[in-house]
Structures are given as structure tokens and as C-alpha cells.
Amino acid sequence: MSLLTHLECSKCGAIYEADRVQGICPRCGKPLLARYDLERASSLLDKEALRSRVPTLWRYRELLPVRDDRYIISLGEGWTPLLRAERLGDHLGLRDLWIKDEGLNPTGTFKARGLSVAVSRALELGVRRLAMPSAGNAAAALAAYGA
Numbered sequence: 001m002s003l004l005t006h007l008e009c010s011k012c013g014a015i016y017e018a019d020r021v022q023g024i025c026p027r028c029g030k031p032l033l034a035r036y037d038l039e040r041a042s043s044l045l046d047k048e049a050l051r052s053r054v055p056t057l058w059r060y061r062e063l064l065p066v067r068d069d070r071y072i073i074s075l076g077e078g079w080t081p082l083l084r085a086e087r088l089g090d091h092l093g094l095r096d097l098w099i100k101d102e103g104l105n106p107t108g109t110f111k112a113r114g115l116s117v118a119v120s121r122a123l124e125l126g127v128r129r130l131a132m133p134s135a136g137n138a139a140a141a142l143a144a145y146g147a
């Protein structure tokens with residue numbers, strides 16, 4: 001169950017309904033941010049309950065926008081490893097440096113995370129054609145999840 005409450009403009013703060021297709025803010029043209037009932041999330045979610053869930057980003061589904069699990073499109077994104085980077089850390093003067101290897105996501109980049117969520121939500125809202133500006137990685141992820 002998603003705890004999505006509304007969409008909010010990242011610049012002007014205008015509020016929009018979350019259960020209909022929205023683009024950018026009609027007032028100022030800036031991106032809209034998904035907002036959630038975080039108070040309710042803090043009462044519903046605890047570390048123990050999360051540990052028993054699927055090892056993908058969908059583990060945190062209350063804080064993702066898809067309301068009905070039937071619309072989730074997942075290729076196993078997320079749950080990528082953290083790798084200790086001791087020598088790079090020494091070089092940079094950082095004592096305990098770790099790097100998340102997002103190249104192990106299904107489309108080879110972290111873009112798999114966002115596009116899994118975006119395409120799932122678009123499907124749930126009835127969208128059947130998708131396009132986006134991209135230098136490459138996001139478009140590849142969109143194509144994978146769209147297919």
C-alpha cells in the first residue's frame with residue numbers, strides 16, 4: 001500500500017492530485033515531487049518488517065507511488081552492493097569510503113530504479129506511450145521497463 005498523498009511543485013510549492021497523470025508544474029514549469037504520509041510510514045514500518053521483504057527497491061513500497069501491486073514492473077533493480085574503496089579513501093583523505101556499485105542494476109545504471117517506479121506508475125494511471133529527454137542511460141532504462 002502506497003502512502004502517496006499528493007504531488008508538490010519543487011519551485012512554487014503548488015499542490016496537485018497524485019492519482020491522475022501530471023507533467024511538470026503548469027504554473028512555473030518545474031518538476032513535481034511525490035509526497036507521502038511520512039508520519040504514518042514511521043508508525044507502520046520498522047527494520048524487522050523490512051528485513052523479511054523482497055530484496056529490491058520495492059521493499060519500500062509504502063514510500064513509492066504505485067497503489068496496486070499488479071502494476072509493478074520489476075527486473076530486480078536495487079540491492080546493489082556497497083564496495084569498500086580503501087585506497088581511493090586514503091588518496092582522498094577519507095577514512096571509511098564505500099562505493100555503491102549501481103552498474104549491477106538490470107539496465108546497467110541507477111536509472112533502473114527510477115524508471116521501474118515511473119513506468120509502473122504510468123501503467124497504473126493508464127499511460128501507454130512514454131518518452132523522455134535523455135543522454136542515454138535513462139532512455140535505455142525507459143525502453144527496458146516500457147517493453
Ligand SMILES: [Zn+2]
Nearest residue numbers: 009012025028
Ligand atoms: Zn510550480
